[in-house]
Amino acid sequence: MIKIGVVGGTGYTGVELLRLLARHPEANLVAITSRGDAGMPVCDMFPSLRGRVDLRFVTPQDAALDRCDVVFFATPNGIAMQQARELVDAGVRLIDLAADFRIRDVAEWEKWYGMKHASPELVAEAVYGLPERNRERIRSARILANPGCYPTAVQLGFLPLVESGVVDLSHLIADVKSGVSGAGRKAEVHTLFAEAADNFKAYAVAGHRHLPEIRQGLEAMAGQGVGLTFVPHLTPMIRGIHATLYARLSTDVNVQKLFEERYQDELFVDVLPTGSHPETRSVRASNLCRVAVHRPHGSDVVVVLSVIDNLVKGAAGQAVQCMNIMFELDESLGLDIVPVSP
Numbered sequence: 151m152i153k154i155g156v157v158g159g160t161g162y163t164g165v166e167l168l169r170l171l172a173r174h175p176e177a178n179l180v181a182i183t184s185r186g187d188a189g190m191p192v193c194d195m196f197p198s199l200r201g202r203v204d205l206r207f208v209t210p211q212d213a214a215l216d217r218c219d220v221v222f223f224a225t226p227n228g229i230a231m232q233q234a235r236e237l238v239d240a241g242v243r244l245i246d247l248a249a250d251f252r253i254r255d256v257a258e259w260e261k262w263y264g265m266k267h268a269s270p271e272l273v274a275e276a277v278y279g280l281p282e283r284n285r286e287r288i289r290s291a292r293i294l295a296n297p298g299c300y301p302t303a304v305q306l307g308f309l310p311l312v313e314s315g316v317v318d319l320s321h322l323i324a325d326v327k328s329g330v331s332g333a334g335r336k337a338e339v340h341t342l343f344a345e346a347a348d349n350f351k352a353y354a355v356a357g358h359r360h361l362p363e364i365r366q367g368l369e370a371m372a373g374q375g376v377g378l379t380f381v382p383h384l385t386p387m388i389r390g391i392h393a394t395l396y397a398r399l400s401t402d403v404n405v406q407k408l409f410e411e412r413y414q415d416e417l418f419v420d421v422l423p424t425g426s427h428p429e430t431r432s433v434r435a436s437n438l439c440r441v442a443v444h445r446p447h448g449s450d451v452v453v454v455l456s457v458i459d460n461l462v463k464g465a466a467g468q469a470v471q472c473m474n475i476m477f478e479l480d481e482s483l484g485l486d487i488v489p490v491s492p
Contacts, residue, residue: 151178158225166466172202174484181213216240251276251295299464307456310412317397390430437467
């Protein structure tokens with residue numbers, strides 16, 4: 151059994167992580183931290199976990215995290231980097247669901263996240279946790295940077311095209327919509343029901359902090375620079391991300407075959423038949439990414455539709471998938487979940 155600590159178990163990604171780990175046959179949850187709710191039974195805050203998680207929240211100081219095999223950080227940006235050195239030196243493997251170790255250029259990270267990095271010397275060691283790209287490096291990782299939700303949907307949608315070099319890399323467009331849970335479990339005006347319901351809007355068009363992460367991933371696939379326009383939107387739903395991605399072919403290719411062959415051995419990427427239109431509800435509560443690829447009117451423009459659950463494949467599920475790889479387990483353990491419908 152893997153001894154697991156979870157730092158920050160009170161947010162949406164935290165409870166999703168607990169839901170998945172509670173049914174994982176090799177997971178032994180030993181500590182779940184919360185400074186503000188220490189002493190409270192976890193199932194009092196999240197009744198869905200009653201009979202599944204019998205622990206109480208504890209403060210980070212009382213959690214004995216250095217005795218764990220792996221510690222997940224389901225915390226705001228800037229927390230994991232403060233504790234990373236101590237845990238790594240104790241032989242603990244760290245999986246950060248926030249952004250502390252995602253961007254390799256520390257100065258770029260500091261510009262987008264507005265704070266000084268506390269462990270810049272560990273950034274180069276961190277492995278970016280997109281299994282479909284970095285599976286072999288994930289196996290030996292001590293620090294795992296779990297990808298963001300927008301970056302996961304966009305990179306998986308573009309990957310076969312960019313990796314094979316069949317599109318114009320100077321002009322990629324990602325038009326992406328997210329449910330409100332992507333903003334986290336906190337009180338903010340724009341996510342109040344009366345603000346978000348019956349409404350649809352773009353935001354951060356001038357620049358979103360996931361832009362450098364997506365661009366970094368695409369450039370690693372391409373082996374060169376890319377031009378990317380990324381526009382996020384907030385939609386009146388709880389879960390889900392829908393990415394509509396545009397690229398122009400630089401050579402004629404059977405794009406359906408390209409996607410099917412690239413993802414034929416991937417458990418959690420489902421390439422749909424020609425002409426399909428994936429829906430966010432088709433992946434709800436699952437670790438799946440469903441993808442469909444189109445060439446409207448037979449033109450040289452490729453339109454890729456990519457859907458994920460932002461809290462699962464976009465966060466906690468991908469983190470558990472990476473843990474399975476790190477500990478040489480079946481990649482699907484704890485994640486063989488049929489999507490919830492309706």
